[in-house]
Amino acid sequence: MSPVSRGRKKDNKQNGREPSPEAEVVEEIGPDHPAVREMLDNVVATLGEFERVDDPVDGEYLAASLLAVGYGTGEEATEVFAQLFVAEAEEFGQPGALAFLRCVAALTPEPIRSLATEAADRLVAAGVSAPSWVGELGEPTTAGEYFRWSEGDGVGAVLYGSFHRAGRTDGFLLFVDEEDCGSVNDLAPFVSEEALAEARRMTNEEEPVPEAPIPAGEFRWRVEAALGVRESHDREVIELGIEPSQPEEDDIPYEVTDVVLRARLRALPMPAKPLPAHVHPA
Template sequence: MSGLLSTGAWLRERTDPLDAEAAGSVIAARYRRPDGQPTRLFVDEVLPRVTAAANTEALAILLAIGAATPESTGEAARTSATVLAAAGVPAPSWADELAEPITATGFRLLRRTTGLAAGKTAVLCGEFVRAGRRHILAVRLNPLRCGEAAGIVTLRTDLGLDRAIAQVQAGATRDAAGLGGKELDAAEFRWEVSEALAIRAAHEAADLLLGFRPSSDPHGQDVPGYHATALLLTGRLQALPTLRHQPPRPHTAACDELIRIVARRSPTRHPGPLPARWARQEGPAPLYQITVNMRGARQPIWRRLEVPADLSLARLHAVIQAAFGWQESELHEFETPFGTFTAPDPDGPDPDFPGPAPDWPDTRTVSLGQVLTGVGSQIVGVYLLENEWELDIELAKISGRTTGASDPRCLDGQRAAPPEGCQSWDVYEEFLRILEGEDADPDSEESYERLTEIGLAEATDFDPRWFDLEAVNADLSRLR
């Protein structure tokens, strides 16, 4: 709160409302989940505390957030700002200008036509005017990544769009010369920018799925980063007309395949809210008989488990690890029709990538009965995120329970799971060929090195055909 109010003090001394929008977009972007939605922490904690300060700094923050955030969060900030203004809290000097309508006066698509950068660079420019102040929002496109939005900058200028472009052309270096322009109408500009933002979002979703973490903003906190400026730009686009009958811009073939993988890994959400957890006053929860299959195995690797329906997904993860003979690891997630639930990072948040927001439901807060709602329903478990062992989990049977206690147990299964040191099915198949003596002598130094990398001392330490029901249940009993 002290940091926010310090920003409010800085805003109080500004004169240009664009400063307020830039600051508001930075604040709002900090309180967003990886899927781009605002966190409940922001709505339920931050905004009420700012409002409770009831001074000019607080009013400046609320006005800034309300102007920069187009969705319901912005509406909540604007409502709180109205309450403070009605109570007599002095407004910053730019408040009246901020309330003035914004007019869009011109749009261009600029491309380099000569030099080394010919055909490799494109920029979308839109000019906007409010209370006599002109500014340009420029979106740089990256043709090597399907034309995604690579960066967004805000230019304050009194020259106007045409003169500003002419000035850039006049000062261009030889390699960057030949900046050709194409005039767009408002609907075309909205479509072009919306597509660039959407492609960037699709790529970031794929990157997150693959474990790539976006780096922190290299400009620091004083200059809005991409996601913050994208919020401000999205608000501008909503005031523009839409373009009809325009197909989405295609991805490259390789990228398109990756996007399809992301779609398969992101189940469609259930139309209703997440069901309530089983309440103790309702009596013992029923028993679930679930079948857990390893996806991608050439020969079936599976376990049939009996667990209580009120078992948390975090506890289910521990049960699955024991049933498959894996060691304790907290890296896991479950993909369900109600969304994806992820284990919190045991090492705490990464400053460059904070991961799920504090209010993002994690596997400790959701029970199996909430996401498997009937016989035949399915979820996907992902164990060891860097390896991505995927497990198809299906509810096969529901039975009653007469007592309040029921320890998880294994009913049946087939074959051993891959050693955790195998990072993919390809590595596992290579490992099996070593065991069978097809690729190399199992007793050779080369085979020893490969086995060591996987975590085994010698080939006889692993039998892919192994499944011992009694031993599995002994491991499960240690979880009690």
Template sequence: MLTDLVDDASALAEVDDPLEAELAGALFVAMSRAGGEEIMAAFAGAFIPAIEARGTRAALTLLTAIGAMGGEAEKPVTEAARAASARMRANSVPAPTWADDLAQPLTAGPFTRMHDDQDIMSVLIGVFQRAGRDHALMITVDHQHCGAAEQIYLLDAEELPTAVAAIHQGARQDGVKISTKKLGAPEFRWHVEQALEARAVHDEEDGPNDDAPVDANLLDEEEGPGYAPLAVLTRSRLETLPPTRRPRGATASGHAADRTAMDVLQQFAALIGNSGGPAAFGLDLPPARRPAPAKLPAKRKKSNGPAPIYQIKVGLRGAKPPIWRRLLVPGDITLNRLHQTILAAFGWHGGHLHVFDTAYGQFGRADRDLGHRSDGPVTLEQVAPAIKDKFRYTYDFGDDWEHDILVEKTAPADPATTYPVCIGGRRAAPPDDCGGIWGYQDLIEVLTDPSHPEHQERLEWLGLDHRDQFTPDTFDLDQVNQRLRTR
């Protein structure tokens, strides 16, 4: 059995991304953790030395993957694996190809917490980077179930905006308001630790399912690693962050199971064989429930003459006091160009996903999974053909900056005017990436209170020397039009 276990791990030596190897190590550690302290001691004192005794590159690969985990609760196993790995490297056993990448420092951030207005569920998101590769951990938390972690998703960083967009879109369709807050690393760590600890208590109360051939908590035969190894990986990531800002709650003890260490190891060997090798998996979201949109009107033809100029008011939803811009744009401006215009008018930097919600469908970057059609060929007058027509524009599916767009009136173009142009507005727009409306309100509170512990940190984040430079109540028309001319 031990031979099969090590041989199955030999393929891990050549994987491109060390994250795959880390998941194998996390699965091994999760198996030992599930058996409680006695079985963890057996893993550390018997099975780790037995793997080391194989003396092969495959054995070193498995031990390196196990030793990469860094959670406090798993130290007996992970420290034994690290010590064994060091001895094997000293004896010139070849290291896996990803060992150098794994040795590079892990950086982290940004961190985000999304929650519904009833505080029934929340989602904690952390992005991590190593050796030029980014990945994200997304932890869903059930606040009706003691604030326990419900599921952990491991995503490529490129998949994260789509996953966040799907959460917001589903919430809007269900009439649920989602609030978003950017977290510091210590806050993120505290929230995740609380959720993992609550889940650990529940899992201990439920106990292991000894009748199941494969524990779904350890491995989903279709999706890959289950909750338990992903929790080990998550705890390992948390260990790289600054200490939690708030005191930790009571920790749950390990399972008092009847299984022997050999029972656990046999199941682990079966899991490795059944899984076809650990791999990261994406967030499998249900298809969105969208009513069929109206048919998009045809584009203006040359024979129809030049397009009129639209006067539109773009208001930021949820802003109190109101924040808005009044713009003059050609009626045949494309929605993509209108997107760029709104970015300039509000001072958004860009770089995030966006979507226009109209009576004729949703337009942004084409995405079949989200049901978004390309906004490149679609014009403003197609989706808002009449005065008083309204539609919505959302920028940054994490911060969720929602804007209401109202067509106030139309008029012939003035040959002396270069469009688009801003003719009015109120208040400065929030800075990009500050956590949505809720985060902006928190930012204002922090910057107006010099005694706040985060005051200086937020000033530095904004590139300001003094709080007097932060003027959320001002609107600079000339500055807005300068950005419009250079956009």
């Protein structure tokens, strides 16, 4: 058992993903349908919380708790939900909404990034002011350190990665389980340099092999492959109408961390080799 799930340093009181309509249903019934309206009301209720945040990483995890609603339903569904949230935030038009939109722009790829940025710019032009921490979201994210601990051929590995932005450091520790098709089995976010250092120290103490540095691009390749397998597995469960399992000790739901980790990975170079195809063993 890897030590990834130990040493949590961050508490997050968001409930994570709630069961949600499929993208085509949302497009068909529109934002005024009771089920969709309930989801959007939850977004509005959360927007005020961004004004009480004082750290940009905390703001990103708060935004990710909303964006994660589409986890496991496919890329198109995720975009539909994000578009609805961006439109709802712009209509709300308060400082918390502006902070949310800047977080969305930092966390998402195109086309949602541009939609969120344009909506945020319109609020600024209308005189809405963002909390002071929001400015850091526009600073570049740069690579930190990346390590791998092998747990044996065919078993898996622990991966560690850190990222820097505006003088702050955050990162992740995860276990890639080769006995489960190479899926992410444990995923722990750490939102401060001190917490990351402690996680690395504990892993070095508890793993049977020493840490091995790996290039940033290799870290991205390995992690994106493992995240893809995990989401494929979870999608199969979701399609059966079952919530994916979540260890009780997790402070931040897996699908919320997935949103932030994928955003961080986009700051790293991607090797030319394609991601491996996910094939279930016979």
